Amino acid sequence: MDIIVCIKQVPDTTEVKINPETNTLIREGVPSIINPFDENAVEAALVLKEKHGGKVTVITMGPPQAAEALKATIAMGADEMVLVSDRAFAGSDTWATSYTLSQAIKKLGNFDLILCGKQAIDGDTAQVGPGIAEWLGIPQVTFAVKLEADPANKKVKVERMLEEINEIVEAPFPCVVTAVKQMNIPRLPSLKGMMRAKKAEVKILSAQDIEADPKNLGLNGSPTSVVRIFTPPPRGGGEVLTGEAGEIVGKLIGKIKDRKII
Amino acid sequence: MLIKRDQETIKGYFEDTSSLSGGFADAVYLPENAQETAAVLKEAGEKKTPVTFSGNGTGTTGGRIPFGGIVLATDKLNRILDLKISHDKKNATLVTQPGVTLEEIEATAQKNGFFYAPDPTEQTAFIGATLSTNASGSRTFTFGPSRHYVKRIKVILSNGEILDTPRGRVFAKDREFNFEKNGKRYQFSLPSYQMPHVKHSAGYFVEPNMDLIDLFIGSEGTLGFIAEAELVLMKKEKNIMGLVAFFQKEIDAFNFAQEIKPLKPLAIEFFGETSLELLRNKYPKIPSYATGAIFFEDLFAPGEEEKVLEKWSGLLSKYNVNLDDVWMNESSDVTKSFKEFRHEMPELINEVIKQSGFSKISGDIAVPDSKAREMYQFYKEKVAESNFYYVLFGHISQNHLHINLVPKSADEWKLAKELYMKFIRKAVSMGGTVSAEHGIGKLKKIYLLELYGEKGVREMAAVKKVFDPACMLGIDNVIKKDMLL
Numbered sequence: 160m161d162i163i164v165c166i167k168q169v170p171d172t173t174e175v176k177i178n179p180e181t182n183t184l185i186r187e188g189v190p191s192i193i194n195p196f197d198e199n200a201v202e203a204a205l206v207l208k209e210k211h212g213g214k215v216t217v218i219t220m221g222p223p224q225a226a227e228a229l230k231a232t233i234a235m236g237a238d239e240m241v242l243v244s245d246r247a248f249a250g251s252d253t254w255a256t257s258y259t260l261s262q263a264i265k266k267l268g269n270f271d272l273i274l275c276g277k278q279a280i281d282g283d284t285a286q287v288g289p290g291i292a293e294w295l296g297i298p299q300v301t302f303a304v305k306l307e308a309d310p311a312n313k314k315v316k317v318e319r320m321l322e323e324i325n326e327i328v329e330a331p332f333p334c335v336v337t338a339v340k341q342m343n344i345p346r347l348p349s350l351k352g353m354m355r356a357k358k359a360e361v362k363i364l365s366a367q368d369i370e371a372d373p374k375n376l377g378l379n380g381s382p383t384s385v386v387r388i389f390t391p392p393p394r395g396g397g398e399v400l401t402g403e404a405g406e407i408v409g410k411l412i413g414k415i416k417d418r419k420i421i
Numbered sequence: 422m423l424i425k426r427d428q429e430t431i432k433g434y435f436e437d438t439s440s441l442s443g444g445f446a447d448a449v450y451l452p453e454n455a456q457e458t459a460a461v462l463k464e465a466g467e468k469k470t471p472v473t474f475s476g477n478g479t480g481t482t483g484g485r486i487p488f489g490g491i492v493l494a495t496d497k498l499n500r501i502l503d504l505k506i507s508h509d510k511k512n513a514t515l516v517t518q519p520g521v522t523l524e525e526i527e528a529t530a531q532k533n534g535f536f537y538a539p540d541p542t543e544q545t546a547f548i549g550a551t552l553s554t555n556a557s558g559s560r561t562f563t564f565g566p567s568r569h570y571v572k573r574i575k576v577i578l579s580n581g582e583i584l585d586t587p588r589g590r591v592f593a594k595d596r597e598f599n600f601e602k603n604g605k606r607y608q609f610s611l612p613s614y615q616m617p618h619v620k621h622s623a624g625y626f627v628e629p630n631m632d633l634i635d636l637f638i639g640s641e642g643t644l645g646f647i648a649e650a651e652l653v654l655m656k657k658e659k660n661i662m663g664l665v666a667f668f669q670k671e672i673d674a675f676n677f678a679q680e681i682k683p684l685k686p687l688a689i690e691f692f693g694e695t696s697l698e699l700l701r702n703k704y705p706k707i708p709s710y711a712t713g714a715i716f717f718e719d720l721f722a723p724g725e726e727e728k729v730l731e732k733w734s735g736l737l738s739k740y741n742v743n744l745d746d747v748w749m750n751e752s753s754d755v756t757k758s759f760k761e762f763r764h765e766m767p768e769l770i771n772e773v774i775k776q777s778g779f780s781k782i783s784g785d786i787a788v789p790d791s792k793a794r795e796m797y798q799f800y801k802e803k804v805a806e807s808n809f810y811y812v813l814f815g816h817i818s819q820n821h822l823h824i825n826l827v828p829k830s831a832d833e834w835k836l837a838k839e840l841y842m843k844f845i846r847k848a849v850s851m852g853g854t855v856s857a858e859h860g861i862g863k864l865k866k867i868y869l870l871e872l873y874g875e876k877g878v879r880e881m882a883a884v885k886k887v888f889d890p891a892c893m894l895g896i897d898n899v900i901k902k903d904m905l906l
């Protein structure tokens with residue numbers, strides 16, 4: 160099976176701080192990580208490769224330093240890496256991002272499956288995976304929690320995690336599947352993989368390489384624009400009851416009664 | 422100052438992570454600064470009320486558990502007071518109250534480009550308590566125990582007097598201390614014993630010409646209360662890699678550790694067969710063939726990484742380790758590594774022991790390098806003979822494996838106790854220690870007697886009485902109560 164995994168390098172939001180004056184993210188000094196859902200996608204691809212053979216190619220659109228994220232997936236066991244990088248891509252929204260990635264994927268030749276994360280932890284739109292499927296005109300199966308492939312019959316069987324129920328669907332090769340966190344536990348990089356990653360070469364594709372239509376690229380190719388980013392005002396502080404345990408319980412029950420809850 | 426007397430609310434202070442039960446006290450005092458603390462001690466001193474100091478209760482030896490009197494808890498002495506960074510930004514010290522967690526110390530150091538080198542596994546422990554037990558961790562192999570990073574402490578004695586004790590000021594002459602503090606003369610002899618030449622945290626630190634500060638560090642709340650400490654931080658300069666290698670044969674893991682010791686990696690930790698069985702519950706990716714594992718960490722300068730990877734892969738290959746199964750991570754942040762993996766181990770064992778319904782019989786023994794193999798074989802032979810379920814893991818870099826015996830019946834529990842005493846005697850006979858990092862507390866006093874004999878413990882009692890003449894502090898910690906009479 161030939162599998163393409165799309166990954167995004169994101170700031171480690173567990174370490175992100177908000178500048179209280181401007182209400183914007185302080186990005187300086189915040190380490191970058193692979194979008195966690197994308198690690199699940201990589202893991203799913205590696206499991207399929209172990210079972211059915213084939214090749215896992217990891218692709219990202221981003222600045223040159225995103226190569227680090229790609230290398231980390233080689234250390235996990237991926238085979239090849241592609242960095243789609245060009246100044247022309249700056250300011251892409253989800254439309255432009257998915258267009259750019261789909262153009263790059265077309266250049267990579269035949270594939271059976273594209274795996275994405277469900278969503279990126281910074282942009283959070285969950286649109287890029289489906290966007291790629293639309294641009295390529297192939298089926299998409301989102302929110303995958305289980306994934307089996309049947310290369311002989313050229314199809315996948317996917318269990319989708321929906322809000323109330325899980326749904327099992329089949330889709331023919333080639334298609335896009337997006338992974339949720341519950342799908343698996345991503346493996347750690349291995350020593351062998353780490354050594355391979357040091358030596359591995361990143362294939363870089365520019366706007367020209369992917370024969371992209373400039374009007375679909377970057378800021379100009381992006382139909383949406385971010386008007387303002389702000390932190391919602393903090394909710395009013397709760398009331399803290401103090402005293403010895405017995406006393407607090409009494410006060411609390413009083414409050415609940417006051418509100419006619421009991 | 423908050424004083425809690427309601428028994429329901431304070432009973433948490435009558436426990437730690439040991440199985441010692443039956444603790445009791447009249448009240449828990451929660452002072453917020455050194456003055457309040459001194460006042461509590463002074464009043465207790467006048468009324469002859471025993472005082473037990475409490476950290477965050479992660480101790481394993483019952484040290485903080487009171488048997489009467491009051492508890493002096495550090496929960497509200499929880500502020501970092503100062504961070505001093507040198508002009509060239511190369512050196513820093515951090516001044517802190519005792520109730521700050523290691524986690525917070527680490528976070529503050531890190532934010533400023535430094536780290537606190539001692540790395541006891543349990544990050545929720547309070548700094549004051551870790552100095553009182555001279556805590557250490559896997560990186561003690563390279564960095565040494567807590568005491569190496571203490572520049573100054575403020576100790577409050579049982580009469581409320583505050584002893585400001587900087588390092589490098591007051592020394593013993595051979596084994597005699599003779600100095601003046603706050604207008605009062607202190608003159609006393611140190612115990613005559615020799616400490617074992619291994620990682621060690623059992624009984625008072627004693628060495629000819631020693632620094633006074635080292636007497637208080639590791640004294641487990643029996644000499645005075647650590648009210649403030651100035652810690653030395655280290656600069657984050659090198660990158661770190663952490664590796665977990667799995668071996669088909671446990672003995673290969675042991676042998677690999679011995680081989681790499683002279684190469685001085687930052688830390689080397691051992692996981693025996695039963696440890697891996699437990700860990701598989703949380704880490705299903707542990708290879709099924711593995712019966713032993715080594716976790717090790719190495720520092721490297723940016724640029725020399727490939728060379729370092731080559732070195733380790735060469736060595737691991739000699740032991741037939743599958744390099745595809747060697748987990749690794751790298752970071753420019755020394756504090757990040759496989760800490761969780763390592764930390765799971767004692768927690769998993771504690772769960773197993775809780776389920777067994779018997780109290781834990783677990784070791785903190787360390788032996789000299791030359792005896793590492795003999796001790797390992799002795800553990801393996803003895804548990805095999807008596808068919809015990811046991812778990813062996815830990816700081817193999819310093820020949821400090823934690824052996825945990827998990828009995829299945831009351832009879833087995835008794836046998837396990839006896840067996841453990843055999844381990845202690847074996848270690849002592851080889852020049853080892855009965856406690857390398859957790860301290861003696863209330864539970865390991867009989868082992869301290871094995872190490873230093875009654876004479877040694879009585880000599881410690883004499884030192885205690887210099888600072889705590891009425892014997893009110895940390896009673897029954899380290900020194901048996903009746904040996905204070």
Ligand SMILES: Cc1cc2nc3c(=O)[nH]c(=O)nc-3n(C[C@H](O)[C@H](O)[C@H](O)COP(=O)(O)OP(=O)(O)OC[C@H]3O[C@@H](n4cnc5c(N)ncnc54)[C@H](O)[C@@H]3O)c2cc1C
Nearest residue numbers: 165220250252253275276278279282283284285286287384
């Ligand atoms: C007007 C506008 C301007 C913007 N300008 C910038 C800007 O200048 N710089 C900037 O960083 N962002 C910018 N963004 C944000 C950018 O649109 C999104 O980060 C990007 O489109 C991905 O969307 P998302 O983060 O919501 O990903 P999601 O759709 O939530 O991601 C789902 C999955 O798609 C895949 N995926 C997502 N992005 C990539 C990628 N780049 N490469 C490979 N796979 C990917 C991953 O598998 C991921 O798990 C801008 C957005 C707008 C609307």
Ligand SMILES: Cc1cc2nc3c(=O)[nH]c(=O)nc-3n(C[C@H](O)[C@H](O)[C@H](O)COP(=O)(O)OP(=O)(O)OC[C@H]3O[C@@H](n4cnc5c(N)ncnc54)[C@H](O)[C@@H]3O)c2cc1C
Nearest residue numbers: 476477478479480484542546547549550553556557642647
């Ligand atoms: C999962 C786990 C892993 C552990 N790993 C390690 C390890 O790697 N290395 C290690 O060394 N230990 C380890 N320990 C043991 C424990 O964390 C240490 O002994 C630690 O020092 C206890 O800190 P605490 O705040 O919980 O103290 P407590 O248990 O509350 O008290 C410990 C002792 O310190 C005394 N004390 C507390 N505060 C003061 C003070 N201000 N002045 C004087 N005396 C005081 C108490 O009286 C008591 O004797 C581990 C424990 C657990 C549960």
